[in-house]
Amino acid sequence: MRISIENFTKSFGDTTVIEDMSLEIGDGEMLALLGPSGCGKSTTLFAICGIHRMNAGRLLFGDADVTEVSSQKRNVGVVFQNYALYPHMNVYENIAFPLKVRKESRAEVDRKVQEIADLVHIGELLQRRPVQLSGGQQQRVALARALIRKPDILLLDEPLANLDAKLRLEMRSEIRRIQLATGITAVLVTHDQVEAMSMCDRIAIMDKGRIVQLSTPKDMYENPSSAFVAGFLGNPP
Ligand code: ADP
Ligand code: MG
Secondary structure: EEEEEEEEEEEOOEEEEEEEEEEEOOOOOEEEEEOOOOHHHHHHHHHHHOOOOOOOOEEEEEEEEOOOHHHOOOOEEEEEOOOOOOOOOOHHHHHHHHHHOOOOOOOHHHHHHHHHHHHOOOOOOOOOOOHHHHHHHHHHHHHHHHHHHOOOOOEEEOOOOOHHHHHHHHHHHHHHHHHHHOOOOEEEOOOOOHHHHHHHOOOEEEOOOEEEEEEEEEHHOOOHHHHHHHHHHOOOO
């Protein structure tokens, strides 16, 4: 689904952390929000999923204005850096959890959980508890849980930051494979330029609460609009 952010402003007290941001994410696109720590990436993500209210601006999911819609009523899937799995539940229960509020038959829930678990390659691990999984497997469970309701948008906040170097490489391509397989619109928040360039269709570079350049990885690398962008991408003039 196409997601439109229009003239988004967010303040905490007297401090404005996002200033008049506009951004359109295309249907099926994976877009990176890339920038240094504190530039406002997570704040933008929290506004899309409804955890934060916007001080000004509008948010559209397709043609629907969801600016005033509560987070529970938005169909978004979120994966955080620390996965936030429920430790007392097994993998099956973790993945099925977002379906519980709807009254679906056990057979229907079983079918959906198995389908998404197979897609993320944890179909054999449904009876395990999170502590019995590796970091990469835990992240796959978090992805499955985020995708089980076929959300309008998948939001990933530094999902690779807690993984060791080898797993990080593997999960980069795995997350992209899963995103392409589902055709879901996705936003990846990261401070890692290699991650953004290797996983995403377009990159929005942020600095101090503003988008300073929005383009494809290749175009941005070859034609950075400022020394900040060039330096951040590791291709200084
Ligand atoms: P990023 O994810 O890019 O590292 P954030 O979006 O988390 O940055 O934060 C942007 C700015 O907003 C930072 O200066 C941060 O300290 C501030 N900030 C974030 N959340 C809050 C909050 N709940 N209250 C006050 N300030 C906040
Ligand atoms: Mg953040």
